[in-house]
Amino acid sequence: MDQPKNYAILTNNTSQTQEFVAKLLGNISIDELKLLQNKRGLLFSRSEIERFMDEEDRHDLKILTKDTPQSLKTMSSGEQKKALLNYLLNQEPDFLVLINPFDNLDVATQESLKEQLTEISKSRSLVHFTSRLGDILPVTTDFFKLNGNELEKYASPEAFWEANRHDDPQFKGTIPAPINPIKEESTELVNFTNISVSFNGRQVLKDINWSVKQGEFWQLIGPNGSGKTTMLSMITGDSHKGYGQDLTLFGQKKGSGESVWDLKQRIGYFTPSVTDKFRGYHSLENMIISGLHDSIGLYVLPTQAERRLAGQWLKLLGMHDKKDTHFRELTSGEKRLVMTARAMVKHPPLLILDEPTAGLDDKSAALFVALVNKIAKESDSAILFVSHRDEPKLNPQFIFELIPSENGSIGIIHNEK
Numbered sequence: 420m421d422q423p424k425n426y427a428i429l430t431n432n433t434s435q436t437q438e439f440v441a442k443l444l445g446n447i448s449i450d451e452l453k454l455l456q457n458k459r460g461l462l463f464s465r466s467e468i469e470r471f472m473d474e475e476d477r478h479d480l481k482i483l484t485k486d487t488p489q490s491l492k493t494m495s496s497g498e499q500k501k502a503l504l505n506y507l508l509n510q511e512p513d514f515l516v517l518i519n520p521f522d523n524l525d526v527a528t529q530e531s532l533k534e535q536l537t538e539i540s541k542s543r544s545l546v547h548f549t550s551r552l553g554d555i556l557p558v559t560t561d562f563f564k565l566n567g568n569e570l571e572k573y574a575s576p577e578a579f580w581e582a583n584r585h586d587d588p589q590f591k592g593t594i595p596a597p598i599n600p601i602k603e604e605s606t607e608l609v610n611f612t613n614i615s616v617s618f619n620g621r622q623v624l625k626d627i628n629w630s631v632k633q634g635e636f637w638q639l640i641g642p643n644g645s646g647k648t649t650m651l652s653m654i655t656g657d658s659h660k661g662y663g664q665d666l667t668l669f670g671q672k673k674g675s676g677e678s679v680w681d682l683k684q685r686i687g688y689f690t691p692s693v694t695d696k697f698r699g700y701h702s703l704e705n706m707i708i709s710g711l712h713d714s715i716g717l718y719v720l721p722t723q724a725e726r727r728l729a730g731q732w733l734k735l736l737g738m739h740d741k742k743d744t745h746f747r748e749l750t751s752g753e754k755r756l757v758m759t760a761r762a763m764v765k766h767p768p769l770l771i772l773d774e775p776t777a778g779l780d781d782k783s784a785a786l787f788v789a790l791v792n793k794i795a796k797e798s799d800s801a802i803l804f805v806s807h808r809d810e811p812k813l814n815p816q817f818i819f820e821l822i823p824s825e826n827g828s829i830g831i832i833h834n835e836k
């Protein structure tokens with residue numbers, strides 16, 4: 420039997436991936452992929468996982484999780500992806516369409532998924548849509564780029580790699596100062612002392628000790644399911660697991676009558692799914708100003724000072740000429756830069772960025788990382804950057820690593836990378 424073809428399709432901010440995948444799975448003829456014509460393909464993507472989560476939530480249909488009492492929603496990304504892949508393989512498709520399969524996965528899980536896909540690629544074709552060059556599988560036989568809806572084929576792997584290298588991005592100018600600086604009395608923003616967390620009798624975090632002080636730049640890493648989201652939600656006030664334990668936030672012991680509103684005031688938070696809340700027609704200027712009011716739209720007329728400040732941020736991002744453009748018209752990379760500016764506009768004592776580069780192409784991710792490094796250097800905000808990926812150019816001062824063990828993850832601190 421001939422070795423099946425394996426296709427890598429590099430995507431960028433212009434790619435209409437969803438439309439293209441719909442064509443491919445709908446058996447609409449695509450010249451460059453004609454070997455897949457009339458074959459049965461199945462989709463492995465984040466959106467599929469979300470669709471199954473929705474089925475569980477709304478219709479109580481446990482499809483991917485039928486063999487476990489746990490819901491898909493509470494599983495780690497690695498557990499969710501494993502469940503989806505098993506489900507798809509059981510249906511014996513001719514080919515698999517993968518969209519950014521390694522996003523949100525830790526290094527070890529990425530490696531084991533890579534091995535599994537390499538094995539699968541021997542018996543069926545893979546069509547791998549990826550925004551990251553580093554994710555391309557060595558078994559790839561045919562290289563493409565998706566520009567808009569057009570597939571561009573490269574004559575050789577060498578031609579592909581040569582054409583898609585990119586230079587390091589730079590921002591010109593400095594981080595704009597806040598209008599009303601927030602005075603933070605406590606030098607220690609976060610303190611976990613021997614914090615442990617269990618879900619349904621299973622311990623997830625064990626004796627976590629961690630202190631984040633003003634102005635520090637931390638990266639929080641750990642394999643899927645190690646408890647990163649659990650820790651973050653204790654900091655943002657979205658989890659009650661901190662009550663009755665020795666958790667202090669901005670100098671106030673958890674459970675001592677602190678208000679969640681007060682907490683939110685001191686934290687700038689960004690995770691890519693937040694972007695979905697902004698579906699209306701918000702101009703970029705209003706988007707940034709709304710960060711001063713913690714609102715989704717803007718309900719009061721902005722002051723001159725606020726408009727000036729928004730202008731300074733947009734200038735820094737190289738989007739000054741787009742101040743009246745609607746947010747929804749931006750590429751996903753641009754949206755994340757604007758959302759980060761929005762989270763940062765007040766200069767909150769703590770800026771949390773949760774998997775902020777997931778799904779971005781290399782160029783947009785590098786630009787995002789350059790912005791974060793700049794914020795770390797030029798502001799007094801402490802930064803907490805959560806990611807699985809080793810973002811090559813990210814310059815955290817400290818890394819907090821969660822290492823799973825049978826009795827829950829323990830935390831280890833590394834100085835710099």
Ligand SMILES: Nc1ncnc2c1ncn2[C@@H]1O[C@H](COP(=O)(O)OP(=O)(O)OP(=O)(O)O)[C@@H](O)[C@H]1O
Binds near residue numbers: 497644650
């Ligand atoms: N509400 C819940 N009920 C039951 N189990 C939960 C709940 N929330 C989290 N878990 C479990 O706790 C563990 C830690 O989950 P958490 O989401 O904090 O990990 P993570 O490090 O953020 O993972 P990922 O990187 O995949 O997002 C996982 O095994 C998860 O299944």
